[in-house]
Amino acid sequence: xxxxxxxxxxxxxxxxxxxxxxxxxxxxxxxxxxxxxxxxxxxxxxxxxxxxxxxxxxxxxxxxxxxxxxxxxxxxxxxxxxxxxxxxxxxxxxxxxxxxxxxxxxxxxxxxxxxxxxxxxxxxxxxxxxxxxxxxxxxxxxxxxxxxxxxxxxxxxxxxxxxxxxxxxxxxxxxxxxxxxxxxxxxxxxxxxxxxxxxxxxxxxxxxxxxxxxxxxxxxxxxxxxxxxxxxxxxxxxxxxxxxxxxxxxxxxxxxxxxxxxxxxxxxxxxxxxxxxxxxxxxxxxxxxxxxxxxxxxxxxxxxxxxxxxxxxxxxxxxxxxxxxxxxxxxxxxxxxxxxxxxxx
Numbered sequence: 001x002x003x004x005x006x007x008x009x010x011x012x013x014x015x016x017x018x019x020x021x022x023x024x025x026x027x028x029x030x031x032x033x034x035x036x037x038x039x040x041x042x043x044x045x046x047x048x049x050x051x052x053x054x055x056x057x058x059x060x061x062x063x064x065x066x067x068x069x070x071x072x073x074x075x076x077x078x079x080x081x082x083x084x085x086x087x088x089x090x091x092x093x094x095x096x097x098x099x100x101x102x103x104x105x106x107x108x109x110x111x112x113x114x115x116x117x118x119x120x121x122x123x124x125x126x127x128x129x130x131x132x133x134x135x136x137x138x139x140x141x142x143x144x145x146x147x148x149x150x151x152x153x154x155x156x157x158x159x160x161x162x163x164x165x166x167x168x169x170x171x172x173x174x175x176x177x178x179x180x181x182x183x184x185x186x187x188x189x190x191x192x193x194x195x196x197x198x199x200x201x202x203x204x205x206x207x208x209x210x211x212x213x214x215x216x217x218x219x220x221x222x223x224x225x226x227x228x229x230x231x232x233x234x235x236x237x238x239x240x241x242x243x244x245x246x247x248x249x250x251x252x253x254x255x256x257x258x259x260x261x262x263x264x265x266x267x268x269x270x271x272x273x274x275x276x277x278x279x280x281x282x283x284x285x286x287x288x289x290x291x292x293x294x295x296x297x298x299x300x301x302x303x304x305x306x307x308x309x310x311x312x313x314x315x316x317x318x319x320x321x322x323x324x325x326x327x328x329x330x331x332x333x334x335x336x337x338x339x340x341x342x343x344x345x
Contacts, residue, residue, distance in 0.1 A: 024062035026345075029054045030082050033303075033340025035139065037323025040332030048083045049322045052138035052340040053293060053303050056080040057102055063109075071109045077102040101158075114166040123164075123176050123194035124209035124223040125157045131203075131227030131240040133257040133268040133291070139307045139320035139336030140289035142240075142255045142272040147317075149276070150246030152217035154187035155180070155209065161188065172199035186215035192223070201231040219247040235260045238270075249278040266293045268305075276315060283312035283331075287319070300343045309334040 033052040038044035050056050059077035066072055078087060078100045087099060105118035134140035148156050164178035175195035182189035192209025204227070211221040225242035236259045244251040257270030268291035275284045289307035296302060307319045310333050316326045319336030326332065 022062065022064040024060060026060055028058040028080070029056050029342065029344050030080065031056050031137075031340065031342040032082055033138075033338040035320070035322055035336065035338040035340075037139070037319055037334065037336045039318055039324050039326040039334045040329065042324045042326045042329055042332070045322065045324045047322050049320075049338065049340075050081065050083050052305055052338045052342065053135070053291075053301065054137055054342050054344070055102070056082050059102070069110050073107040073109055075103050075105045075107075076100045077104070103158075111168060113168040116162075116164045116166065118162065119158060119160045120162050120164060120178070121157065122155050122159050122180075122190060122209055123178050123192045124155070124207045124225060126194055127205055127207050127225045127227035127240055128242070130205070131229055131238045131257075132255060133238060133259045133270045134289060134305070138291075138305050139338050140268065140270060140291050140305045141320065142257075142270060142287065142289075144307065144319055145272060145274045145285040145287045145309050145317040146242065146253055147244075147251065148211070148221050148223060148246070149244040149249040149251040149278075150218050150221060152187045152215070153211040153221040153246070154185075155190045155211045155221075155223075159188055159190045160185065162190075172197050174198065174205075182212075182214055186217060187211060189214050201233075202229070203231075204228045217246075221246045234262075249276070251276050264295045266295075267291070268293070274317070281314065283314040285309055285311045285315045285317045287317075299345065300341070302341055304337075304339045306337045307335070 031051050031054045033049055035049040036046045057077055058080055061075045063071050063073040079102050103120055105116050105120050107114050107116045128143055129136040132142045136143045159180035161181040161183050162178050164176055166176045167174055177193040180188055180190040189212040194205055194207035196205025206226040209223045213220050222245045227240040229236055229238045238257045240255045242253050253274035255272040260267040270289045273286045275282050287307055287309045291305040293301050293303045309317050309319050311317055311331055313331035316330040318326055318334040
């Protein structure tokens with residue numbers, strides 16, 4: 001009996017030590033809002049929508065300590081459609097069942113940095129969202145009037161079948177490189193990198209990526225961008241410049257914005273402009289966006305956002321998704337407004 005008790009105690013201690021070396025976390029975001037989008041003569045639509053200040057998601061992430069400073073990690077993250085209870089079909093999978101298309105990666109981490117495999121954000125996406133007061137979400141997102149030049153590239157935000165490397169902590173310097181295999185998918189054959197410096201109030205980064213010509217693509221799509229922010233404490237100023245090129249088409253744009261925190265509140269403002277040059281013409285689309293966020297707690301926030309996109313003839317950018325179709329018209333003004341709540345867990 002005594003030996004059995006000792007054996008049980010030893011087994012319990014071993015299990016506790018093993019579990020202490022690994023962890024799995026469940027996390028997520030639910031963001032819902034009442035939204036109205038008007039697209040000129042295409043009309044307007046009022047909806048219960050989502051993702052006003054954060055992308056709704058459900059995910060699992062974990063890490064295991066392998067010893068000697070080496071760790072293994074995984075990250076599975078899928079988009080949610082909380083307004084309808086669907087899964088990640090909104091990311092273009094054609095399915096409303098839960099999938100892990102936001103991110104599905106397996107990593108090896110150590111003093112050398114991180115090697116990451118799977119579906120992930122592209123290096124050229126990060127500056128779009130990090131240096132945007134609205135974080136590329138909702139009617140205020142600067143990506144509302146941005147697209148990769150030409151057509152066929154699917155790497156504006158993410159790429160599948162990637163292999164990437166992230167630098168370790170180097171006194172404020174950070175960076176990554178990534179390649180993605182096409183595996184027969186047009187628009188996914190990609191390579192790119194990003195390097196930046198963040199220390200004190202300053203954060204600056206530059207990124208470059210190429211989506212190689214495949215299938216129906218007219219040429220390689222080349223994306224370049226740079227972002228900058230300076231946090232003064234009472235205000236965080238942001239700026240970014242971006243350019244996308246394919247064959248004879250060129251898409252250039254910039255953003256100027258700021259967030260102003262006070263107490264539990266934050267005011268957001270941004271102006272972004274895009275010029276699309278092709279065939280000897282260069283129409284522009286400009287967006288002004290303002291927002292207000294009130295944090296009820298660390299996890300829950302109320303918000304209100306408004307934006308207006310002014311398109312020159314030939315362009316049809318809209319103030320966020322969920323609006324009326326404007327595919328048959330162009331050169332209109334699109335306005336969007338939303339009032340919502342976000343909860344993280």
